[in-house]
Amino acid sequence: xxxxxxISVLIGLSYAGYATFTQRQKLISAGQxxxxxxxxxxSRNFNGEIDCNVCNCTNPVVDILTxxxxxxxxxQFYGSCQENNFTVTNLNLxxxxxxxSNNNIIQFINDPPRVNSNTVICLSLLGLSDKYYRINIFRGxxxxxxxxxxx
Numbered sequence: 001x002x003x004x005x006x007i008s009v010l011i012g013l014s015y016a017g018y019a020t021f022t023q024r025q026k027l028i029s030a031g032q033x034x035x036x037x038x039x040x041x042x043s044r045n046f047n048g049e050i051d052c053n054v055c056n057c058t059n060p061v062v063d064i065l066t067x068x069x070x071x072x073x074x075x076q077f078y079g080s081c082q083e084n085n086f087t088v089t090n091l092n093l094x095x096x097x098x099x100x101s102n103n104n105i106i107q108f109i110n111d112p113p114r115v116n117s118n119t120v121i122c123l124s125l126l127g128l129s130d131k132y133y134r135i136n137i138f139r140g141x142x143x144x145x146x147x148x149x150x151x
Contacts, residue, residue, distance in 0.1 A: 020128070024149060027125040030097045031133030034123065035145050037091055038106075041068045041077045042141060044087075045108035055081035070106040072099050072121065096126045106137060113141050 045068035050057065055064050066080040070091075078088040093099070100122045107116040119137040134146040 023125055023128045024131065026094070027097070027123060027128060027131065027133055028148060030093050030125075031123050031135065031145060034091060034093065034121070035135050035143060037077065038070060038135070038137065038143050041070055042108050042113075042143065044068050044079065045110055046113050048110060049087075050079060050081055051086035054084045054086040065110060067110065068108045070108075072101050072104045072106070075099070093123075098124045098126065100124070108141075114139055115141060 045065075048065055049068075050065050057064070064081040066082075068077065068079050069085075070077045072091075075091045075093060076088055077091065078085045080086075101119060103117050103119040105116075106119055108114075109116065115137055116139075118139050121135040121137070123133040123135075124131070130151050131149045133149060136142075136144050138144075
């Protein structure tokens with residue numbers, strides 16, 4: 001009976017450790033996914049990707065691309081030209097991932113390549129207190145992350 005009790009306690013402790021590990025991995029994965037999405041949006045802007053079905057592409061002299069945007073509040077990114085949005089796409093972050101930022105709408109501007117302002121994004125996960133994943137976007141366009149969870 002004592003052996004069964006000891007085994008039960010050990011199994012309970014290992015499960016609690018595993019649950020914390022999976023939460024940490026989920027937050028790290030979300031941070032890396034968002035960082036990669038930001039770089040994808042930056043690339044689309046730098047390459048001048050537009051949708052000619054939405055934008056008037058007939059006049060090559062006029063620069064019609066306003067830029068590419070990441071809206072952290074709505075968890076979407078999209079391109080914009082002549083006040084029309086195109087390629088509206090979800091960020092694909094789980095609902096229990098919290099996003100905190102000093103700038104909820106990030107605009108990638110093409111000429112010269114940059115963003116509208118320095119931005120710090122912190123991701124956290126419900127149930128994983130005192131840990132977060134930080135992403136920095138600098139006005140010059142550099143995107144960096146914390147490389148893992150920080151307290």
